[in-house]
Amino acid sequence: MTRLKPESSSTTWSSRNSCFSPGFRDIGPSGCAWTAARQSSPAQINLANLLVKYFMAGSWPPRVAAFLPTTDLSTTEMKQTVYPQTNYFRCYKTTGPDKRFFVNALTNRFFQPTRSCRVRTNACRKSEVGLPLLLSDGEPSSRRIGQSHLPLHRKGSSRFPTGTRCDRVPCEEGIMRPIRLFTVLSVMLLLLHCAGPPPEPEEGLYAFVGASVIDGTGNPPIENAVLIVRDGRIEDVGAKEVLPPPATANLVDVSGKTIIPGLINTHGHVGQTKGLESGPDVYSKDNVLAQLQLYARYGVTTVVSMGGDGPEAIELRDGQDTKDLDRARIYAAGAVVVGRTPAAVTKMIDDNAAMKVDWIKIRVDDNLGSSRKMRPNVYQAVIEHAHRKGIRVAAHLYYLDDAKGLLDKEVDFIVHSVRDQEVDQELIDALLSKEVCLCPTLTREVSTFIYESEPDFFTDPFFLKETDPDVIEQLKDPERQKTIQQSKSAQQYKKALQVASENLKKLADAGVTIAFGTDSGPPARFQGYFEHMELDLMVKAGLTPMQAIMAATGQAADCLNLHRVGTLTQGK
Ligand SMILES: [Zn+2]
Structure with missing residues (x-):
């Protein structure tokens, strides 16, 4: 068990830390290591947790990699090691108090932030709508996000340029600097400012709600799931309590059904x-x-x-x-x-x-x-x-x-x-x-x-x-x-x-x-x-039903070298 005791507020959000959040330290090619005990202040932790709550509960698409485990990370709660192709994490709060851990949104596997890990946000993909709060670790600096696209990452700036308020911000692949405290405050203020009546359903955006989802990766079924599809591709999938359907989605009630990949x-x-x-x-x-x-x-x-x-x-x-x-x-x-x-x-x-x-x-x-x-x-x-x-x-x-x-x-x-x-x-x-x-x-x-x-x-x-x-x-x-x-x-x-x-x-x-x-x-x-x-x-x-389903979905796609089919995961 790792006890995380916030101690100092001085170095958090430091730009020398190329990992995606305070509390992570760059340990080279293998990624980031958790060092929150030395780096995070209580105020920052609370603020980040508020953000997490907002993103998880609000209408904002949950693609944002928000984060920050807080006080008590029980290793027994974190069952799985990180998946090699991991590139995007969400922070979930589980049933018990202060039981926070990361879940790889791509695979829904738990991972243990106390171990070295590859942490990259997948929030920026070409042709997708990105979000202003994006946090990432080491990509080459030449591929940094253009500042005009991502005003929140402007060093020393806490202001949104005119015209970007409340809008989604297109983004590209690249690095973003660790976010600063006042930037986080700006986001909070902006989110409050943007609150209003629920928007109209978006064309092409669907949320299939309530089914058991077998995603074809070999992970256990996700009960009472939300499967979000945008323009024919999966945007996200997860349990309803941690992945609320976007407010702008066309809702499809599929309770009592099971969804597997084709x-x-x-x-x-x-x-x-x-x-x-x-x-x-x-x-x-x-x-x-x-x-x-x-x-x-x-x-x-x-x-x-x-x-x-x-x-x-x-x-x-x-x-x-x-x-x-x-x-x-x-x-x-x-x-x-x-x-x-x-x-x-x-x-x-x-x-x-x-x-x-x-x-x-x-x-x-x-x-x-x-x-x-x-x-x-x-x-x-x-x-x-x-x-x-x-x-x-x-x-x-x-x-x-x-x-x-x-x-x-x-x-x-x-x-x-x-x-x-x-x-x-x-x-x-x-x-x-x-x-x-x-x-x-x-x-x-x-x-x-x-x-x-x-x-x-x-x-x-x-x-x-x-x-x-x-x-x-x-x-x-x-x-x-x-x-x-x-x-x-x-x-x-x-x-x-x-x-x-x-x-x-x-x-x-x-x-x-x-x-x-x-x-x-x-x-x-x-x-x-x-x-x-x-x-x-x-x-x-003699195969288990899950083995048979795997053979017919994720495994079959792998055998055929087909990368856009076979699993109910992002981008497929
Ligand atoms: Zn034949």
């Missing part, structure tokens, strides 16, 4: 199926679009189409960076790369690269012994050539030995389970050391045998609401069912599902990053519905 399917196929028909004949931009809308209606907001894609998919991808999107985002692998020689595969990769695909997809599989498998020298050529073009390679596989061989040749992503046998430590070590994600696609196995009889989900309204009754009738056909019952491969894949499920649990327990994916899209692998079935199967395989 699901990310890292292995689907889009646009190549109509009904139970499949192939290039049915591929069209309209079909791709319709299927992306279908995914979205099931909450799948991002899908990687892992093969069989034409330029239509790329065109849609290039037009999807808009807040008005009414469908899932698509990323695409183009044509699946096949060939028996390095020259043949090189040509295909060049064609895909010219189309500007996101991934190269290969199949290293003999389809249960019925076809020829791509040889190691060929997949090595694929991987090397794709990497030269700056494109990552995803591999379809079935066998453990192929998984090891592909990892040895630096494949980037494994998009099916190992299904021939139990995974071993050698594979786990390779996946971990090379930081390769694995996508289990359990429902792919399900789809091979489930229609041997009438599946339970044929009566599920959640399935029926989006499925063509004709397709269901065709799948109920007794002749069709009999063929599947007698299919050797279907029965083999039924066993493979068991192996895949056990391997999923083993890999997840070993710390391998699991990326959610279904291989939905081909006939009778129902887009949208199968993603929910996959989550269920992952939990049945």
Whole structure:
């Protein structure tokens, strides 16, 4: 426990302290250390706490990094260490008296100001509305905020220039000097001056209030949360008692509901199926679009189409960076790369690269012994050539030995389970050391045998609401069912599902990053519905619901190198 006893008022707010608040001392590249006991006066602490209260309770957007723990920081109250990408903190007061601590607003993790930390306000982002009170630590001085933008930081000035009163102040990234006491007083006076009737709701500003929020970062759910969205991007999220909705927000009551990030399917196929028909004949931009809308209606907001894609998919991808999107985002692998020689595969990769695909997809599989498998020298050529073009390679596989061989040749992503046998430590070590994600696609196995009889989900309204009754009738056909019952491969894949499920649990327990994916899209692998079935199967395989959600949100985004989706955090 650290007892913080205010002692001296002489050096607080000193400009030699490049950290963001009094009480923090610059300790070099790792950030700031808490030194309040030596530096803060009671008056300053109280004033800053008043400010905190104002910001937390008032209509001012809570983006400001206000601060200042006061008297008694119990280390037991501060559960988490700081997150590496931390750049913005809020000070919260908890239930007990004088229990103040910092919470990283980006991750909602607690952090302990007694330890060294990286403290940077994230209050200034380009194109966002900033706030006059911004406090930060060491950015290069050349990137300091222009004084005209941030009058509060003018050294020796306690006055707002004409025209900026009560206005929000645009700001840029950069450093701001520690704030001085009289500046704080000025802010207080100004805030009093600005008090008035509640403003009109702002267009594009929404606060979703009252839901449980699972943010996809792995943090525990936030109960009775407030999720603030401005112009299609998340501005902030937190518990209602510490993050009141802005007075100018359009309020949406979502009490009793749970909000999670949109699901990310890292292995689907889009646009190549109509009904139970499949192939290039049915591929069209309209079909791709319709299927992306279908995914979205099931909450799948991002899908990687892992093969069989034409330029239509790329065109849609290039037009999807808009807040008005009414469908899932698509990323695409183009044509699946096949060939028996390095020259043949090189040509295909060049064609895909010219189309500007996101991934190269290969199949290293003999389809249960019925076809020829791509040889190691060929997949090595694929991987090397794709990497030269700056494109990552995803591999379809079935066998453990192929998984090891592909990892040895630096494949980037494994998009099916190992299904021939139990995974071993050698594979786990390779996946971990090379930081390769694995996508289990359990429902792919399900789809091979489930229609041997009438599946339970044929009566599920959640399935029926989006499925063509004709397709269901065709799948109920007794002749069709009999063929599947007698299919050797279907029965083999039924066993493979068991192996895949056990391997999923083993890999997840070993710390391998699991990326959610279904291989939905081909006939009778129902887009949208199968993603929910996959989550269920992952939990049945032994993952916790939170692990399954993580695999389908934050982790999936990480595996795909997508930085604006996957978590309910600021800026996404
Ligand atoms: Zn696939």
